[in-house]
Amino acid sequence: MAAEDPLVRRRRGPSMADVARLAGVSGQTVSRVANDRHNVDAVTRDRVRAAMRELGYRPNGAARALRNGEFRSIGAIVFELSSFGTTRTLDAIAKAATMSGYSLNLLPVLDVSQRAVTNAFSRLGEQAVDGVIILIEAHTLDEAGVQLPDGLPVVVVDSSAHYDYPIVDTDQAQGARLATEHLLELGHRTVWHLGGPPTSFAADRRRQSWEQTLLDHGREVPPVHDGDWTASSGYDAGRALAANADVTAVFVANDQMALGLLRALYERGRAVPGDVSVVGFDDMEEAAHFWPPLTTVRQSFAEVGRHSVDALISEIQAGEHHHSPVSVATELVVRGSTAPPRT
Structure with a gap:
């Protein structure tokens, strides 16, 4: 031979x-x-x-995985990959997965529908993942009537907890309360709100908490001005706020929209924080370099990512669902965009 x-x-x-x-x-x-x-x-x-x-x-890792029944791989289904919160959370999930010895397979969906999410699960199943993390806001899933398929361990990030899976989220209500109370404690009569899109669970929770905080303090609840998370939408909504002399304090649902508001106030000749105090949400890296530096609510994307991966690995290893939600605390970071109102 x-x-x-x-x-x-x-x-x-x-x-x-x-x-x-x-x-x-x-x-x-x-x-x-x-x-x-x-x-x-x-x-x-x-x-x-x-x-x-x-x-x-x-x-051959794939062959070994078939024998052992574990692929050491996590799937992530994502909608609106361009949003700041999604990209930061996904980055944190990737790092946490790598540190835990897992690879990450990313699968964006172009629309949130039962068919799109089911197809995403099927495709991830073909890629031999051990479990799936979903980064799609709950209101979007609920409105689409999406039912999550069985057969794989699942963790949902940024959700209203309407699903029978582990939930990991920032404590949105706590962050909004910290922002609103900070402005009230400075002496502002009430606090206006520039909110995120109504379809967003995070935006809705921040809006509800802002309103409840004002009611708890016996303050007037002004009408909400909505944006879509972008700086340009913050500028558009901010022009109306800047034109209103009654506005002395604004809680903005994210830092990017706060940047647009700062421009609108500047163009109107209203000083920050002399005439209007502004608080954002996220504490993106650039927030400390706005002018003035932005007071904002810091949410820990690293903690959300770590808890999401830990929860999913627990699901994978246990072979059964554990439904205890994880709420990651926020922190108020005070900088130069807030001050007592003029007397």
Whole structure:
């Protein structure tokens, strides 16, 4: 029988049989070493590993995963990938997954519908993931009537907790309360609100908490001005706020819209914080470099990402659902955009 052409072996890569021949052991022994089994003596194990290194052999991770029933891979279904909160949360999830020894498969969906989410689950199943993290705001899922498929462990991020899966979210209500109370404690009669899109769960929770905080303090609740998270929408809504002499304090649902509001106030000749105090939400890196530096609510995307991955790995390992929600605390960061009202 003719010997195999070395060029052919190099082209296809070294096989388990090549390692076995070089190490002088059986293919079963090589398999045991590749799968970290303990029924191989230390001397033989070292000889097999030396042969693997010499040949450049790497065990087939996919085949090993099929045998062990674990792929060490997490899927993420995402809508509106361009939004600041989504990108920061996804970055945190990727880092937490890597530190836990998992890879991350990202699957954006172009629309939130039962068909789109079901297809996303199917595609991730074909990619052999152990579980899925969903970054789609709950109002969007609810309005689309989406029912999440069974068969994979799931964690939902930024959700109203209407699903029978683990929920991880920033404490939106706490952050809005901190922002509103800060402005009231400075002496402002009431606080106006520049909110996010009504379809957003996060925006809705911040809006509700702002309103309830004013009611709890016996203050008037002004009409809400809505934006869409962008600086341009903050500018558009901010022009109406800037034109209203009654406005002395504004809680904005995110920092990007706060930036647009600052421009609108500047163009109207209203000083910040001399005439109007402004508080944002997120504490994006640029917020400290706005002029004036922005007082804002800091949410920990790193903590949200870590808790999401930890919750999903617990689901994967336990093989059953654990439904306790995780709420990540916020922090008020006071900078130069807030002050007592003029007397």
